[in-house]
Amino acid sequence: GQQLNQSPQSMFIQEGEDVSMNCTSSSIFNTWLWYKQDPGEGPVLLIALYKAGELTSNGRLTAQFGITRKDSFLNISASIPSDVGIYFCAGHPANAGGTSYGKLTFGQGTILTVHP
Amino acid sequence: EAQVTQNPRYLITVTGKKLTVTCSQNMNHEYMSWYRQDPGLGLRQIYYSMNVEVTDKGDVPEGYKVSRKEKRNFPLILESPSPNQTSLYFCASSLQRGGTEAFFGQGTRLTVV
Numbered sequence: 495g496q497q498l499n500q501s502p503q504s505m506f507i508q509e510g511e512d513v514s515m516n517c518t519s520s521s522i523f524n525t526w527l528w529y530k531q532d533p534g535e536g537p538v539l540l541i542a543l544y545k546a547g548e549l550t551s552n553g554r555l556t557a558q559f560g561i562t563r564k565d566s567f568l569n570i571s572a573s574i575p576s577d578v579g580i581y582f583c584a585g586h587p588a589n590a591g592g593t594s595y596g597k598l599t600f601g602q603g604t605i606l607t608v609h610p
Numbered sequence: 611e612a613q614v615t616q617n618p619r620y621l622i623t624v625t626g627k628k629l630t631v632t633c634s635q636n637m638n639h640e641y642m643s644w645y646r647q648d649p650g651l652g653l654r655q656i657y658y659s660m661n662v663e664v665t666d667k668g669d670v671p672e673g674y675k676v677s678r679k680e681k682r683n684f685p686l687i688l689e690s691p692s693p694n695q696t697s698l699y700f701c702a703s704s705l706q707r708g709g710t711e712a713f714f715g716q717g718t719r720l721t722v723v
Contacts, residue, residue, distance in 0.1 A: 498652075
């Protein structure tokens with residue numbers, strides 16, 4: 495299947511610092527999604543991006559759909575302890591036509607640790 | 611309350627013993643899907659369903675079956691579980707593919723011995 499390369503794999507930061515993570519693919523995606531997963535919980539959707547170049551914010555979170563449609567980034571500003579968790583990018587591949595329309599591919603995740 | 615409910619939350623079973631993990635959503639969503647989560651691999655899609663009686667394979671469908679007889683339910687069936695299916699499983703639903711209202715269940719931790 496499609497591959498999404500998410501980096502970094504993990505981050506250890508101080509409270510108040512800004513965070514940046516990204517996702518890249520060798521193929522084109524129609525949609526980019528960013529999720530956060532807390533321990534013992536299912537992922538929660540943070541931001542959804544539908545158009546190349548789209549820049550969307552959700553509070554301290556900002557994400558962009560890359561112009562090439564092969565990448566996306568997520569920034570978190572002024573991190574706080576409750577930002578701790580695993581962040582996943584996900585996307586719908588552009589070549590998933592017909593009955594493959596519903597395929598959704600996830601990155602490997604970025605584990606974020608915030609030190610108070 | 612809008613939610614996706616999976617059962618059971620935890621399950622330990624033996625190789626070859628058929629099992630079903632249920633998933634139900636109360637939001638009248640058309641799109642539902644199943645994922646497995648393994649360390650270092652993120653979430654991988656097993657099967658998805660665009661609507662009642664419409665299902666298709668994700669990236670890792672081998673060893674799994676699904677059915678979508680009703681809009682609210684999307685059970686995951688392991689006909690003959692094997693140890694390599696030990697994993698954390700998530701069901702999800704959304705109004706449409708890639709919709710902003712994407713809800714995940716709490717997860718089912720399955721161990722096959």
